[in-house]
Amino acid sequence: MKLKKLAALALAGTMSLSLAACGGGAKETPAPEDSTPPASAAVETPAPETKVHKIGILAPAVTHGWSAAVAYNAELRCKELGLEYKVNVSNNADEMTTGLDELKSWGAEAIVAFPQWEGMEVPIQQTIDEGIPVVNFDIAIDATGVYRVSGDNKDMGVQGAKYVVDKIGTTGTVVILDVPTSGSVAQLRKEGFLETLAEIAPDMKTIEYATQFTREAGLTDMADILTANSQIDAVYSMDDETSIGAIQAIMDAGRTDIKVITGGGGAQEYFNMMKDEQYGDLWIESALYSPAMVKDAVDMAVDILDGNPPAEDVKIIPTTIVDKDNVDQFLDANSPY
Structure with missing residues (x-):
C-alpha cells in the first residue's frame, strides 16, 4: 500500500509540472491515495511547437541618426517577438541588392526593407514574385504586391506650409531644402508643401x-x-539632422531675418534646441516621424507569415507637429535618436 501511494503521488506531481511548463492555468486534483490512475493519464500529448519565423531586415548603413534608430528598433522588435532575424546594411542600391540576395539565401521568410535608394524596384519585385513577402518601411516604390508602413510624408509638407504661414504670414521668401536622392520621401513632402502654399x-x-x-x-x-x-524669412527643411546643420550656419552668419525652420524625424538633440534661448526668436519645428514605426513593419511581416495579412497594403502613421510649445511631451532621455 505504501508503494502504491508513493507511485500515485509521484505521477500526480509529474503531471502538474508538465502542465505548468505548457502554460496550463488549471489546478490539478490529486489522485485518491488508494486508487491507481488510469493508464491514459500517464500519456502526455505534447503541445504544438510555435514556428519561429526568419525575418530579414534591409537597412541603409548608419550615416544618419534616424536610419540608425530604424535598424535599432527593427532589431529590438525582432527580439521582443522571439524571431530569428538577420540585418544587412548597405551604402547604395547595388549593395542593398546583394544584401537582399544574401537574406534570401539565408532563408528569410519575409523581408522588412528600408530601400532608401532608387533602383530597388526590380530586386524587390523579383523577391515578391518568388513568394517572399516584402514590407517596405517608409519608402514607396513601383513594385506590385509590396506592403508598406510609413509616416504621412505628404501631410508633413502640408503641415509644414501651414506652420510657416502661421509664423511669417502669406508673403516672404522660403528656402526649400530638397533631397531628391531620397525618392518618394522628399518628393511627397515637397509636393504637400508647395500645393498647400499655392492654396x-x-x-x-x-x-x-x-x-x-x-x-x-x-x-x-x-x-x-x-x-x-x-x-x-523661413526655411522648409524636411529632416531634423539637416535642420541642425542649417541652424548652425544661420547662427554662424549672425542672421536674424529667418523666423522659422522646420524639420522632420524626432531627434532628441533637435527637440532640446527648441526652447534654447540662444536661438532667440527662431521658431524650431519638427514633424514627428518616429523611427520606432519600423516595429509596425516587423509586426506586419509576422502577421502575413501567420496568415493574417492586413486589410490594406499601406499603413500610414499620422503627422504630429512638435515645437517649443509642446516639446516637453516628446523628450526621452533613453531614445537612441
Whole structure:
C-alpha cells in the first residue's frame, strides 16, 4: 500500500509540472491515495511547437541618426517577438541588392526593407514574385504586391506650409531644402508643401536647393544659401539632422531675418534646441516621424507569415507637429535618436 501511494503521488506531481511548463492555468486534483490512475493519464500529448519565423531586415548603413534608430528598433522588435532575424546594411542600391540576395539565401521568410535608394524596384519585385513577402518601411516604390508602413510624408509638407504661414504670414521668401536622392520621401513632402502654399499663400516666394539628410550637408549648403540670399524669412527643411546643420550656419552668419525652420524625424538633440534661448526668436519645428514605426513593419511581416495579412497594403502613421510649445511631451532621455 505504501508503494502504491508513493507511485500515485509521484505521477500526480509529474503531471502538474508538465502542465505548468505548457502554460496550463488549471489546478490539478490529486489522485485518491488508494486508487491507481488510469493508464491514459500517464500519456502526455505534447503541445504544438510555435514556428519561429526568419525575418530579414534591409537597412541603409548608419550615416544618419534616424536610419540608425530604424535598424535599432527593427532589431529590438525582432527580439521582443522571439524571431530569428538577420540585418544587412548597405551604402547604395547595388549593395542593398546583394544584401537582399544574401537574406534570401539565408532563408528569410519575409523581408522588412528600408530601400532608401532608387533602383530597388526590380530586386524587390523579383523577391515578391518568388513568394517572399516584402514590407517596405517608409519608402514607396513601383513594385506590385509590396506592403508598406510609413509616416504621412505628404501631410508633413502640408503641415509644414501651414506652420510657416502661421509664423511669417502669406508673403516672404522660403528656402526649400530638397533631397531628391531620397525618392518618394522628399518628393511627397515637397509636393504637400508647395500645393498647400499655392492654396494659402500664393504670393510666397520659394527657393529650392538640393541637399542631403545630414547635418554636415545642412551646414555647408545653408551657408551657401545665406551668402546668395540677403533676405530669407523661413526655411522648409524636411529632416531634423539637416535642420541642425542649417541652424548652425544661420547662427554662424549672425542672421536674424529667418523666423522659422522646420524639420522632420524626432531627434532628441533637435527637440532640446527648441526652447534654447540662444536661438532667440527662431521658431524650431519638427514633424514627428518616429523611427520606432519600423516595429509596425516587423509586426506586419509576422502577421502575413501567420496568415493574417492586413486589410490594406499601406499603413500610414499620422503627422504630429512638435515645437517649443509642446516639446516637453516628446523628450526621452533613453531614445537612441
